[in-house]
Amino acid sequence: MAAAFPTQNSDSLECNKQEEGNNKTYQKDLDLIISALPKEKGWISENNHLYQGFWYPTAPLRGIITAQQHLKARPTDVFLVTIPKSGTTWFKALLFSIMNRTHYDYHTHPLLTTNPHECVPFLEVMYANENPNSNPNLPLLSTHIPYSALPKSILTSGCRVVYVFREPKDTFISLWHFTSKLRRKELPPMPLGEALELFCKGASPYGPFWDHVLGYWKASLERPDRVLFLKYEDMKSEPYAHAKRLAEFSGHPFSLEEEKEGVIGKILELCSFESLRSLEVNKTGSQCSSTMVFVPNSILFRQGKVGDWKNYLTAEMIEQIDQITKEKFKDLV
Template identity: 30%
Template sequence: MEIMLHNLTVTRSRFSSALYFKKCSQINFTKFYSKTVRLHPKFCSRQKLKPTLGLQHGLRIDFVKIPIRWNSGGSGNTESRRQKLLLATYVSFGIGGILILAITGREINKARLRFHGIVEVDDSAWKRVKLYKYKDVSIPGHVVKILDNIENFQVREDDIWVVSYPRSGTTWTQEIVYLIKSGLNFEAANSQIIDDRFPFLEFMYPGIQNVGSMSSPRLIKTHLPLGLLPKEIHEKKPKIIYVCRNPKDIVVSYYYFTRMMKPVTRFKGSFDDFFRLFMQDKVPYSPWWKHVLEFWQKKDEENVLFLKYEDLKKDLEGSIRQIADFLDKPLSNLDVKKIAYHCQFENMKKNDSTNFSWGTKLGILDLTESQFMRKGEVGDWRSHFNQDNNEQINKMISFRFHNSGLRFDYDIKDPVLDSSPSDVRTVV
């Protein structure tokens, strides 16, 4: 038999010969008596309830022998609550265990990376991208995972590589090289995305294994600096076209690119925030100066062509001829004009095979922030830099390049290209 106590506060033990109540209520006898016995008023207001209480109603109740339990609202279930409490305890321990394992695994991974000379770059500005320092170069996490594959990548002598620091005119140069090597295949250039025609070595798509299995001659793009390129590149000596750009326009273009990649980077900082990261070598593939200087020192090697973005802007047709001669693919004047027309900034910006519009379908680009091909100008930095920005970057350039002989153009007027006669437009 059990007694259900409604709205009562018991101040003594579960088996007690004397019970205390804070307020007057009623006692329900269940599973034994169906009747309800009300307390006499004289037992209300914290009065002591004697074991002989039941005798007043013709009932004898031995409170010492009767187990008492709470019945909140008449529907409590101690066993159910106990099971829920146990379940919550087990879940808490389980979550705690998973967190401990995750933290331990992360620390073990950090230790493993440090053993190989790889250290995580810690900066709260990057919400999602993981940056690591390896051989004094900041590289993103997806590159760290394939460093061994990159180092041991099998290079071929007939490969053609386009190498650059990000936002230096890479896609522009790639398209020119593709058209020269493909015999001006404009149909493919307009219908197949450039990452399929001219894949990005260290990017997730199409993947380094797929790049390695391509038929020759392979066209390969990379942002890796010279010191992180495959070992065989120094032995096989494939043709390498390196394109550089003045750092002031790079930092502006890179800032908007990072904002556009917000679904991937989660970067929401200001231009000044990004400028700080750039100057501290905390953006992917930095330091910029080392990236450029290493290839500038290789510019006289037979298999290296060093180009400047600003020279492409000043004389696109002359730059196309220079690239064609380097690739041993001389072009007629008409062919040069066709390529120049196809590769004009506005035409490439409208071309879905070069403007990376497919990135929006994959959810990796936010075009409300910027376009992949934004302006393509020389001198846009003037609308973003303050005096402090300018002084900082000038000091860096003066210190790093003062004895190199390399000079940068920070302002030019876009030339009017003579590449729009009717025969060029019709063919292209």
């Protein structure tokens, strides 16, 4: 007898058609909303759009609006938040390894064969690609969304948010290199000076940079049990201590036995810039980035250094960024 496979009845087929039609209508409504927003020159594509005080490329903005309306965060969820090019890939690897350390050994670990961005997806990418009524069932997700624009369920569910802040000059230089490699071929290259002007007036992807940082810094003061504010440079200088902070905050503290067995050191080695860059998976292949562009894995590992901006910025450029930073961050210690 031939195997019997489940079939859809006419009611379920009709329901699927209706759902598909509703989704198309929803996507058209999104297009209308986005088309009416103020525009500025884009770094990768033609335009960025101003939405709720921040600038976004078109494709991730679709996912952000959808996530704001439909995400149902859970108390056990952890969200890693960064502004682009402030250590996202590294911290995805660290948090994934810390939270899943009892599930894998170091010879078969997913990070050996899978890019960190596939292990920890971007929230806005998931919602840009999927039906708006779907809900990701993952304990660890990443996003670049500013604090004021986070879906309400993240703020009310009791979940945890880890925010990583990187020195603005290094963030800018890394962003310029990254977007220059991904910029559409039909668009002219964006000179460093032009990119700096956009960055300083706030019109960079997910910018203004300084407002993005301040939103999470203030939230970390108001809700220290729910929002952890970490500096990229501190993680570089004291990785052991801050790996422990990440573990404790995410609800997965290291035991004394694990510390004695060197578990923290093994995770730091696995997730180090040099180790990740040397893996074959990160030399080849590509994946969908937060800007909905397919990114070669190799360009995710350019430098990872502190102070690389010194090789690119003139004294005048440095003064321009530092003056804004001094004014914006006068209360940030």
